[in-house]
Amino acid sequence: MSQQPMIRVSELHFAYLRGTPMEVTALRGICLEVRRGERVGIIGRAGSGKSTLVQHFNGLLRPDSTGQVLVAGSDLGDPATDFRRIHQQIGLVFQTPEQQLFERLVGDDIAFGPKQLGIERPERRERVRWAMEMVGLDFDAFKDRLTLSLSGGEMRKVAVAGVLALRPEVLVLDESTSGLDPSSRREMLRRLDRLHHEENTTLVLVSSSMEEIAEHVDRVYVLENGSVAMHGSVREVFAHPEQVRKLGLDVPQVTAIAHELALVGLTDGSVPLSVPEGAELLLAALGLHSAQPGALGTGDAR
Amino acid sequence: MESIQFQRYITIGQYVAGRSLIHRLDPRTKLSAFLFLTLAITFSRSYTANAILLLVTLGLVLAARVSIRYLLSGLRPALPFILLLAIMQLLFYGNAYVPYRMEPVTLWRVGWIHVTNGSIQAVIVSTSRFVELLFLTSLLTNTTRLTDLTHGIEAMLRPYRRLGLPAHELSLVATIALRFLPLLAEQAENILKAQASRGAPIAQRGRLQFVATARQLAVLLVPLFVDAFRRAEDLILAMQARCYAGGRGRTCYVQLQFDRTDALVYGLTLVFSAAMLVLRNWFPI
Numbered sequence: 151m152s153q154q155p156m157i158r159v160s161e162l163h164f165a166y167l168r169g170t171p172m173e174v175t176a177l178r179g180i181c182l183e184v185r186r187g188e189r190v191g192i193i194g195r196a197g198s199g200k201s202t203l204v205q206h207f208n209g210l211l212r213p214d215s216t217g218q219v220l221v222a223g224s225d226l227g228d229p230a231t232d233f234r235r236i237h238q239q240i241g242l243v244f245q246t247p248e249q250q251l252f253e254r255l256v257g258d259d260i261a262f263g264p265k266q267l268g269i270e271r272p273e274r275r276e277r278v279r280w281a282m283e284m285v286g287l288d289f290d291a292f293k294d295r296l297t298l299s300l301s302g303g304e305m306r307k308v309a310v311a312g313v314l315a316l317r318p319e320v321l322v323l324d325e326s327t328s329g330l331d332p333s334s335r336r337e338m339l340r341r342l343d344r345l346h347h348e349e350n351t352t353l354v355l356v357s358s359s360m361e362e363i364a365e366h367v368d369r370v371y372v373l374e375n376g377s378v379a380m381h382g383s384v385r386e387v388f389a390h391p392e393q394v395r396k397l398g399l400d401v402p403q404v405t406a407i408a409h410e411l412a413l414v415g416l417t418d419g420s421v422p423l424s425v426p427e428g429a430e431l432l433l434a435a436l437g438l439h440s441a442q443p444g445a446l447g448t449g450d451a452r
Numbered sequence: 453m454e455s456i457q458f459q460r461y462i463t464i465g466q467y468v469a470g471r472s473l474i475h476r477l478d479p480r481t482k483l484s485a486f487l488f489l490t491l492a493i494t495f496s497r498s499y500t501a502n503a504i505l506l507l508v509t510l511g512l513v514l515a516a517r518v519s520i521r522y523l524l525s526g527l528r529p530a531l532p533f534i535l536l537l538a539i540m541q542l543l544f545y546g547n548a549y550v551p552y553r554m555e556p557v558t559l560w561r562v563g564w565i566h567v568t569n570g571s572i573q574a575v576i577v578s579t580s581r582f583v584e585l586l587f588l589t590s591l592l593t594n595t596t597r598l599t600d601l602t603h604g605i606e607a608m609l610r611p612y613r614r615l616g617l618p619a620h621e622l623s624l625v626a627t628i629a630l631r632f633l634p635l636l637a638e639q640a641e642n643i644l645k646a647q648a649s650r651g652a653p654i655a656q657r658g659r660l661q662f663v664a665t666a667r668q669l670a671v672l673l674v675p676l677f678v679d680a681f682r683r684a685e686d687l688i689l690a691m692q693a694r695c696y697a698g699g700r701g702r703t704c705y706v707q708l709q710f711d712r713t714d715a716l717v718y719g720l721t722l723v724f725s726a727a728m729l730v731l732r733n734w735f736p737i
Contacts, residue, residue: 250643
């Protein structure tokens with residue numbers, strides 16, 4: 151595996167409406183790295199700069215003079231960079247699905263990206279079919295549906311499929327699973343995990359669901375007011391519930407319960423991230439079952 | 453290439469908080485002054501009149517302490533339009549156009565194209581008129597809160613209610629239209645971003661790609677309109693949910709105050725604009 155990071159952001163500053171009286175500073179010196187094949191989470195309270203940050207990953211927003219964004223080695227501040235290639239490499243799905251669908255029919259909308267890449271018809275069709283299968287939409291039932299007649303959840307799925315059809319190396323989901331019902335949400339995340347395992351797709355997940363972050367991400371960055379407030383492995387970050395809560399977030403419930411139990415000395419301070427992990431920890435604490443040593447590391451966030 | 457940011461170039465319809473004299477004027481005064489000056493600008497055909505009006509507009513901008521750089525950025529999206537207009541005027545005005553206080557002289561002649569001193573005058577005058585109007589409109593909305601503007605429009609239309617004019621509704625329509633401008637810009641920005649993210653070519657600056665741009669426009673305008681309608685429907689629902697009921701019997705929380713400064717500004721702009729109108733054929737060039 152190449153050692154060059156997929157995305158490297160250094161000292162990134164950004165202000166909206168710069169040079170106008172309505173200027174708003176969104177990012178203040180962000181440094182971050184996403185390695186190839188990694189799953190990275192970005193969390194933070196509303197308005198902390200998450201969406202602004204991820205829009206820098208594929209060059210939709212350009213860094214102010216000081217910062218730098220490198221994607222697989224190419225500098226996005228350089229006007230000579232081939233941005234269409236960047237857009238293909240880094241697939242970005244936005245928050246609002248209804249603003250991302252612009253063709254009349256679902257099939258055409260998903261095919262928009264491959265068509266822009268100059269992919270021929272039969273191959274395009276295959277890609278659309280594959281992308282729809284990935285998000286759990288039936289190809290024959292949905293390809294000729296009107297995009298405007300879809301429900302909110304279906305629109306979200308189509309939006310994700312439209313980006314998947316580009317076969318990006320990095321998939322960035324900006325709260326793209328919110329608004330889905332729990333089962334389609336779980337289903338989509340499961341499929342994304344599969345994509346990650348089978349094709350080594352790098353995943354960047356922006357989410358307000360801590361459970362989702364805990365279960366589907368390896369490392370996490372916590373943003374606060376345009377800077378990185380905490381970062382580390384998910385376990386390291388969630389080992390500090392007070393600090394996380396101070397940033398307007400929370401840890402998953404199962405992690406919070408384990409933390410409370412550790413405070414009264416019932417468990418050893420392990421940081422479970424999922425319900426099965428939590429159950430195992432509890433059983434071990436009750437002496438009913440022994441946890442595998444080292445299965446749940448204790449965390450230490452920076 | 454730059455970040456995709458449209459809102460940055462929309463200066464009309466955006467309130468910029470401030471405490472200048474112009475900010476504090478009664479909205480009715482500002483609206484009337486705006487109307488008077490607009491008339492004066494519309495009827496000015498001479499270099500002198502336009503120079504005076506440009507100076508007055510700039511003076512108002514300075515008085516309102518709105519950044520000129522910011523207003524100029526609002527000119528940027530209009531540049532292609534201004535340029536196109538200028539080219540048309542140069543090509544087609546020719547001898548048919550009677551210039552202001554000048555003997556028509558053909559400066560250039562290629563086939564059926566006559567470039568005269570008159571068409572050059574037309575280009576300069578209409579460009580400066582455009583700039584003046586843009587500055588003035590931006591200034592009005594930059595210094596007046598939308599709600600104040602609504603109250604102002606409504607108060608000014610009230611006398612015509614007896615003639616069956618729906619004053620309140622009309623002012624509401626105007627307000628909503630202005631309010632939607634920055635929203636539409638934001639929306640266009642979002643759609644363009646989504647399209648660019650999926651590999652659509654982003655319009656290259658400095659190149660004229662009319663066909664490509666037109667095709668891009670189609671995929672931009674349709675979702676833009678759909679979204680505007682959706683927003684409008686949401687707005688209706690939200691207004692109904694808060695028991696909104698038209699103009700009749702509605703009282704105002706804000707009572708407008710027309711004081712001596714207002715009277716002075718009103719009088720000055722009225723006299724100035726009237727003078728510009730009366731004297732419009734008397735300027736030397």
